[in-house]
Amino acid sequence: xxEGRRRIVVxxxxxxxxxxxxxxxxRGHEVHxxxxxxxxxxxxxxxxxxxxxxxxxxxxxxxxxxTIVALLQELGLSPRLVWRDSKVGIYYxxxxxxxxxxxxxxxxxxxxxxxxxxxxxxxxxxxxxxxxERFLRVTARQWVSRFAGERNWQVVWGPLFRGKFxxxxxxxxxxxxxxxxxxxxxxxxxxxxxxxxxxxLLGSFGLLVDELVARVRALGGHLHASSPVERVVVEDxxxxxxxxxxxxxxxxxxxxxxxxxxxxxxxxxxxxxxxAALCQGIxxxxxxxxxxxxxRPLTRFYxxxxxxxxxxxxxxxxxxxxxxxxxxxxxxxLYISNYLEKGHRYFDLSEEELWREYRPYLARINPDFDDSWxxxxxxxxxxxxxxxxxxxxxxxxxxxxxxxxxxxxxxxxQIFPEDRGQNYSIRLGEQVAALVAQxxxxxxxxxx
Numbered sequence: 001x002x003e004g005r006r007r008i009v010v011x012x013x014x015x016x017x018x019x020x021x022x023x024x025x026x027r028g029h030e031v032h033x034x035x036x037x038x039x040x041x042x043x044x045x046x047x048x049x050x051x052x053x054x055x056x057x058x059x060x061x062x063x064x065x066x067t068i069v070a071l072l073q074e075l076g077l078s079p080r081l082v083w084r085d086s087k088v089g090i091y092y093x094x095x096x097x098x099x100x101x102x103x104x105x106x107x108x109x110x111x112x113x114x115x116x117x118x119x120x121x122x123x124x125x126x127x128x129x130x131x132x133e134r135f136l137r138v139t140a141r142q143w144v145s146r147f148a149g150e151r152n153w154q155v156v157w158g159p160l161f162r163g164k165f166x167x168x169x170x171x172x173x174x175x176x177x178x179x180x181x182x183x184x185x186x187x188x189x190x191x192x193x194x195x196x197x198x199x200x201l202l203g204s205f206g207l208l209v210d211e212l213v214a215r216v217r218a219l220g221g222h223l224h225a226s227s228p229v230e231r232v233v234v235e236d237x238x239x240x241x242x243x244x245x246x247x248x249x250x251x252x253x254x255x256x257x258x259x260x261x262x263x264x265x266x267x268x269x270x271x272x273x274x275x276a277a278l279c280q281g282i283x284x285x286x287x288x289x290x291x292x293x294x295x296r297p298l299t300r301f302y303x304x305x306x307x308x309x310x311x312x313x314x315x316x317x318x319x320x321x322x323x324x325x326x327x328x329x330x331x332x333x334l335y336i337s338n339y340l341e342k343g344h345r346y347f348d349l350s351e352e353e354l355w356r357e358y359r360p361y362l363a364r365i366n367p368d369f370d371d372s373w374x375x376x377x378x379x380x381x382x383x384x385x386x387x388x389x390x391x392x393x394x395x396x397x398x399x400x401x402x403x404x405x406x407x408x409x410x411x412x413x414q415i416f417p418e419d420r421g422q423n424y425s426i427r428l429g430e431q432v433a434a435l436v437a438q439x440x441x442x443x444x445x446x447x448x
């Protein structure tokens with residue numbers, strides 16, 4: 001079984017890296033996994049509150065996320081996976097609007113009745129389109145304004161695109177929205193007239209990370225946390241190993257990088273210009289999440305989109321309106337979510353300074369809000385959290401196999417046209433592991 005055993009280095013200890021390491025170990029290879037930080041899981045890292053465990057960045061899955069569901073089953077975690085109705089709302093011009101069912105849409109008075117009907121028809125139309133190729137070279141703004149009306153773009157979709165993608169929001173390809181709408185409709189039980197259903201792992205998705213780490217160790221994998229890779233060593237057009245921050249060198253038959261493009265290019269300056277251009281052509285937004293433990297709920301919604309451009313944040317995710325506060329010592333958990341361009345001044349603020357920026361706006365959401373509600377606050381930053389697919393770069397994704405033999409890339413810039421998420425990180429890890437194993441097997445067969 002081990003005649004074709006090879007040494008593989010995986011860079012990056014997020015979900016994609018852990019999954020790739022796990023699958024390669026199952027195929028009998030020797031795997032060394034390096035993570036620059038002290039924790040495993042990347043954007044799925046966790047913290048504790050009231051005896052419970054929470055993600056630093058809110059997480060849920062859709063019924064269409066079959067890759068993660070299958071992995072949870074394999075790892076024995078599926079009994080902890082629960083499916084519950086979502087409660088989505090929109091804040092606009094001082095009012096909170098439910099936005100879950102067609103009835104909620106008909107009651108959304110910020111747009112006229114005709115535009116409400118057009119918005120509903122838009123969702124039904126996109127849900128029925130199987131091929132998104134027609135949406136590739138048109139912006140979401142252009143398509144939505146034409147199909148559903150400019151008012152629907154200005155009130156409903158435009159604020160969300162600008163909040164999520166910043167100044168690039170108006171340039172995002174319509175294929176992204178097409179895929180997002182199809183995903184959300186598909187996660188409804190009983191068809192489009194029913195509520196959206198979302199999944200969560202009781203005890204947090206950190207349990208998935210823990211189990212992957214345990215499986216990697218059990219299979220003989222070498223896990224190196226707080227061990228940044230300084231350079232991928234390339235000789236004669238082939239990756240031959242990695243040089244670590246302490247100056248040591250580890251030879252390898254293959255190297256898999258599961259880091260963001262800018263880090264990958266720093267680690268491998270020998271990447272040919274054409275491939276480097278593909279990596280550089282996909283910009284990212286960084287994530288900023290201020291998490292509050294509250295004595296009482298702020299709203300009745302799980303997910304509240306902020307469609308007021310004057311607000312300094314994109315959305316409020318009230319986790320305990322989805323998974324009850326009894327799991328967190330009776331505390332109510334609120335995520336204040338932001339996606340911002342690199343270098344935004346908010347990233348230089350302390351937790352206290354950012355809180356002073358945000359706090360007045362919570363009172364606009366709920367006039368009863370008082371500082372006495374707040375038990376504790378945490379601030380988390382996630383660089384390179386959201387790739388942005390514009391009409392310029394849509395479809396121009398760097399392949400997993402790089403032009404350098406034995407070197408592979410797997411990160412969120414390659415999930416196009418999907419949105420980021422654990423399901424796709426797992427899929428990336430599995431796909432790149434299969435490619436590596438296939439290529440190494442081919443080399444072994446040739447040598448024999």
